[in-house]
Amino acid sequence: MKYSLFISLFAFTVGCEYPVNPPKADYNRVMSALKEAETAAQAQGGDPDLMEGEKLFKSTCTSCHGDDGKAMTAAAAAMNPKPKNLTSADWQTAKTDAEIAKVILEGGASVGLSATMPAWGAIIDETKVVKVVKYIRSLKEK
Numbered sequence: 001m002k003y004s005l006f007i008s009l010f011a012f013t014v015g016c017e018y019p020v021n022p023p024k025a026d027y028n029r030v031m032s033a034l035k036e037a038e039t040a041a042q043a044q045g046g047d048p049d050l051m052e053g054e055k056l057f058k059s060t061c062t063s064c065h066g067d068d069g070k071a072m073t074a075a076a077a078a079m080n081p082k083p084k085n086l087t088s089a090d091w092q093t094a095k096t097d098a099e100i101a102k103v104i105l106e107g108g109a110s111v112g113l114s115a116t117m118p119a120w121g122a123i124i125d126e127t128k129v130v131k132v133v134k135y136i137r138s139l140k141e142k
């Protein structure tokens with residue numbers, strides 16, 4: 001008796017939430033929309049995450065690190081220690097993505113480097129930092 005009450009309550013609840021069968025998602029349409037977005041991004045010259053990472057880097061980091069990450073800027077020349085050449089294969093190999101993300105989010109001082117490298121966590125969140133790291137990785141000298 002208890003169970004049948006439970007079952008009919010359950011059926012009632014489900015019945016109220018879904019008065020009609022919800023329409024099945026049209027995955028073909030979703031997939032073709034994703035494909036279209038990817039093709040559009042490629043037509044513009046590549047990976048949208050990489051493009052956003054580049055935009056963030058060039059708007060936030062260039063004054064010290066240079067557009068190309070080589071730190072050949074006037075500001076860099078005046079610093080001690082100077083920002084390193086981020087394109088260097090040696091530097092790129094020595095650092096993991098997590099280490100690069102940490103120094104960006106929490107600043108140089110958080111990893112024992114110069115506090116001249118500011119913490120960017122207030123304007124670059126976890127999603128954006130992944131894109132910035134991707135851009136930095138794309139700068140690695142061949």
Ligand code: HEC
Nearest residue numbers: 060061064081082083084100103104108113114116117120
């Ligand atoms: C005010 C100048 C300045 C700005 C702006 C700046 N940095 Fe730096 N950055 C530095 C300096 C100086 C260092 C070197 C610190 C050291 O070696 O002690 C550094 C170091 C780094 C490092 C290397 C850490 C390592 O492992 O050697 C990374 C990665 C980095 N910055 C990324 C960024 C990114 C990404 C941005 C933009 C979001 C940015 N920086 C903006 C000055 C700056």
